[in-house]
Amino acid sequence: MFLASSAKPIDENLKKLVDEIEAQSPSLSVLAAREFRYSLRQTPVEVNIKEPRQFNVLEEFIIRAAIEFQPPPTEDELASVLGLDSVFIKTTTTTLRSLQTLSPTSPLTVTPEGRLFYEKGSVPQPPYPIQIYAITDPLSDKITFQSESLNETTISLPDLAEFITLDNTIADIASLPIEEIQKSIQASGLALHVPEEGKIVTSCKVVASTQKIWRKISLFIIFDALEDKLSIQIRNGKQILESASNWLELLHTEGKISLQALCKLSTETINFQREAILKQKNTEIESRLEKIRQKALAATKATGEGDNYKALGEAVQLRDGQISLAFSEVLNSAKSQILIYSPWVNQAVVNEKFITLLQKLANRGVRILIGHGIARRQEDEDKPIPPEVEKKLRAIKTPDGLASVQVFWLGDSHVKEVIVDKQIHLCGSHNWLSYRGDYLPRGESVYKVTIPHQVQEAYEFLANRFQNHAQKLWENALENRNSQLAIESLCVWGALGMEDIALKEIQKNNWLGLLPVWLNVALQGLKSKNLSGESESFKTALSLLSQVSIEEAFIEELQQGCRKVIGAIAINNPKTALNLLSDEVWAQFLRLSIAQNSDSPDNFISQYTKTGN
Template sequence: MFLASSPKPIDANLKEMADKIEQQSPGLSVLTARQFRYSVSQVTVEVTISEPRKFNVLEEFILRAGIELEPPPSVDELATVLGLDPVFVQNTTRTLRSLQTLAWTTNGSIALTPQGRQFYEQGSVPQPPQTKEIYAITDPLNSNLFFIASPLEATNIDLPELENFMAIENRSPDIDSLLIEEFQQIIQASSLGLHDPKEGKILTEASIIDEPTNIWQAISIFAIYDLLEDKINLQVRRGKQVLEYPSNYLDILQEAGMFSLQDFFSISEETIANERHLLMEARNAEVEARIEKIDRIAIENVLEIRTNPKPNKPALTVEAGSVILLRDSQIRTAFLDTLKLARQEILIFSPWVSEEVIDDQFIKLLENIAKQGVAVLIGYGIARKPEEEERQITPTLQQKLLGIKTPDGLPAVQIFWLGNSHAKEVVVDRKIHLCGSHNFLSYRGDRLPRGETVYKVTIPEQVQEAYEFLASRFNKQAQKLWKNALKMRDDRSAEAAICVWGALSMEQEALKQLEQNKWLELLPIWLKLVFYGLKSKKISPDAEYFYTALSLLKEFSVEDANIELLREGWQKVIGAIATSNREAALNLITAEIWSQFTRLGIAHSPIDSPDKFISKYTVIQKPLEKSIKNKSKTDTSKKKK
């Protein structure tokens, strides 16, 4: 929730959507939102489709007789053998001849055409072509052309016309100049099921049969202030759907100074500045409120001890958690010890980052953490913009941090300028939260005490609040990285984004993005992250997204450049799942998935069953009791010596 501000110019019927945007994404504020109308062009297109059908039993028998029997029988001879009325067989052969499957012969024998032999091998024969009417929509705002099965209805929309406020450059394909191959591609992408070569359904002709008609469409444009980026983004929506192309186009125009918020939305600079100020105050108030709550709990604990030094009630359990106050020289030791406890992820925000704290010893600590597959996300920055930072992180230090990798070569430490915050916070494995006045990454605190304090919090509710606050900021960075990666098709940025999502337990989001954007060559990176997540118990072995990931195997080929990484990735992941829950692993490897495993070489002979495959890659864990006994014997022998 944000602090109250002056009324913002938001159309009444967009108020609910604006509220949802703000509620779903903390740090966003809809400054203004308006509805407009613009026109799309609709034209009727008649298409011709050639589609095969499977042979019926008699047709298949006739063709088989023509291929396998020597000499080929006549129609009457075949009817006698089958015990059928010759008229029935004659009608069927006549149909096959009309489909260019059988040839006419002088003696009436059955003879297949070359095309007929091909049809027989395929098990299907073309049907007479069908014609259908579909509707081509040219959308200038989205710069695209698509087809629909039913026409859009012409309606009168009483809204301001978008073209009165901005020029719309139509970059859609010109339907009048499309080749048949282009028709096929666009119609196939429109998911009408009219052109599907894999199913033998081919669109052979397309012709425009009427004049174009303009149809009004309603859209909404939102101006959204993003506190984390200190930036106003423009978002175009049709209903609940965000239209990416026009949204990006308007952002480009705005950045180039070719789009005026004031003119377009009738919003003043004062309103924008006021909203920015209120949002910053709200975010700082949120952090301060969390710290105050922790402060109150700590004070209550101290008062409890003073008034009742020997309480009858038991001490706080691990589940209930506690708040411990640390001072000066205690802080750095507790900070380093807390980092060493990490098994899953570490989130740190410190306004400044210096080489005094991140020295060789600290780098070594991070390297040791990375060996266990722990992800470390570091945020820093106190100014509103990176270039306004008075104490910049040095390129050398940044490279040292980014050079820390997991054993599989993935980025283990990622550092981002987040800015706009005085907070000093550390969250480890969502179990421990350090917060207070100490700058964790710019001041050691163990040399010259200056009265600083830090709370070590293990109360689940408080830790979770801190985690969610930091996670939302890092997720924003992942989204930016991914957006840039898609734009530039940059593997490195994509890998970084996937690793941030992995650190934030957003593996499902990463998988969804890989699938939606057809970037499956990066799936081995996802598998590496999932493997570490399974090992650290961060990921459940029966997570639903494993089924989705396995279903993507059909998109791969043994010739793919990354096939070895894919094989190794799935072998490790299935092994890690089985180590935790063998039944879950067996449930994943259905007959269909097993066929993909063998096709792609993920499973090799002589492994001839899912059970043997799972056994090969399952890590057998030593019983805890046995290892404790062995340790005790070792300790005893040492004492005797």
């Protein structure tokens, strides 16, 4: 038995957060949680900012002449051309030189900065100073800037630096290149350096001594039973500090930090906890299946019937040859979603007949998630899925060209389950995708369950595994900017009815090239009636159109996606579709040629309600 929470090295102030972490996913167990303090360095600095103003007629003429005349004129030559006293010209050029728009030499020469401002119809104003604060964080190894000073507070907690070597070297802000400071200011979210608006930080200087500021952080040691993996998390409140967490994990892997010293967690305790947790998780799965068996057994005794195929209340026991027939019937009954977990997948089951069945389901808008694997590591699988089988499964598409079947190695599971539309659950000893069941009887049994709470329990367990996999795919896609992995993530989220999560990730990471894919995913949800046209996700998705250029490579797919989604909503509820086409959205529809300039929102909607297309 693994340790109770009270016996774990968990600080009192973190117990509530530990409960929340473990509640988020049944596979996670927090082995230890401790609070520490660590020190930031705060340095007051003064930055000079240059902003543009619209140039006057004479300034415009002088700059234009300096750019276009060959050779460039002198002040006297320009005064002669304009018929003005050279004093006026020289006064203006002196101003332009002080603003670094013109070079200090003669003839008149426009500086690169001056050209940038000229293209925007402006000249820079004299720079003005603003005091901000440079914050050096040894955990993130970054310098950030903020407008308000951090408050000094007394924190009576262990100093993280006593356990981990932190680089508390005071950064020499004054020696940093201005380009690096500009980037850091932009990354900090301060609207002080905005080159596209002509607002530029031109210099930075330290104006007061550096202060030490203490901050509180929390360290969590978390075991994931699904991945059989130990991870270290650093959090500021509930926010996970990714870079700091990754750094500590690296130090731990390299043997440079001790979990015993950090949180009184020995290697022996970790191994003991790991084995106990894995055993507990497997016991939970077996317990769920045992409930189903007992339900069927009790019903059998109550009816006095010997025929195991007879419906026993809401649980039906199937044996041998009955299993494949029921499997086919249950799949054919699907209206929107199928989840399958089979330790092995081979050509004996996934043959042309089975592929044809899945394609028919895809044509009806059914989305299918298949998980497989029994080993804890994919490379340790004795019977991996044949590549040609996986290729055929992945080639199954919806009528709109979206992958309908997602197949993944999840591993480390003996369960053999099928869940259809969250209403029917098949579970037992039958290997769904590696044994047809029409050979010699092997004494296998399967339960067909329609008991709502038991089906829901099974669904949540299996869906959680697919959801975790989708999240990992997405993180990998972000790291490598791999659009194919990103699309797979969106398809899994869509199949699980989590279109809102998919859209939030697209929006958060500004990956607008995936918006057409999301619209296609959402379209499947609309067609299967699992996603309402009144979902806030559609308003959010359409609001993102303002950030898309008509020149984007994906513009045609985006145009088609918007039309299909609005059309699908309009067929069922024209008013809802019309409400989505607000003035702002309609302006984007016209700008991006989603609708024709001669159209109106009413006419645009009516073409779908009249034809049903």
